Amino acid sequence: MQRYILTGAPGAGKTSILRILAEHGYSVVAEAATDVISAEQARGVTEPWQDPEFIDKIIELQRSRQLDQSGDGQHRGGLRGSSPSGQHSAGLIEFYDRSPVCTLALARYAGYEPSTALSAELDRIIEQGIYRRQVFFIRPIGFIEPTAARRISYQDSLRFEQIHEAEYTRLGFELIDIGPGTPQARAALIGAEVWQVSSAEQSLGTE
DSSP: OOOEEEEEEOOOOOSHHHHHHHHHHHHHEOOHHHHHHHHHHHHHSGGGGGOOOOOHHHHHHHHHHHHHHHHOOOOOTTOOOOOOSOOOOOOOEEESOOOOHHHHHHHHHHOOOOHHHHHHHHHHHHHOOOSOEEEEEEEEOOOOOOOOSSSHHHHHHHHHHHHHHHHHHHHOOOEEOOOOHHHHHHHHHHHHHHHHHHHHHHHHOOO
């Protein structure tokens, strides 16, 4: 299973890119933090990020979604990744909207010490190589659109981005920059990069 992470500053356009990748047949796993915020706000908690347990709720949902995708050997809710030419790749490809490393960055940003659950999940994904080391870093588009779950200023989002970049780099991931552009163009860049990596690895495997 080839699991690629998309990360970056809030409002940089990840969701739009992932929607297009899903339309092209790739399996996409949604961001956990946004769903945790929405669920808590539906319960009447207006600012769930003020609760230290918020981080562990995100980690629990991220872990369960990743395990649900492949824990029983089945590929749930997604299709095989396809190349730009429309041919299926040799392996299954999944795109993840953020990862536990992003949750670590969120904890740093919020001033929380990494919890036991967060530390354990980070150890698991790194030791088991759950995600590809190549991470697509979606760069800001110059502004941010506030939502109920996104109440961060553009300047603060840039600081948040820097924390993400520092944590991913510190943990040994390779960041592939995806600069500003239309969602279609950015999705095409990602699809081409994945197909190139997959083709190169297949070639090495047959030598």
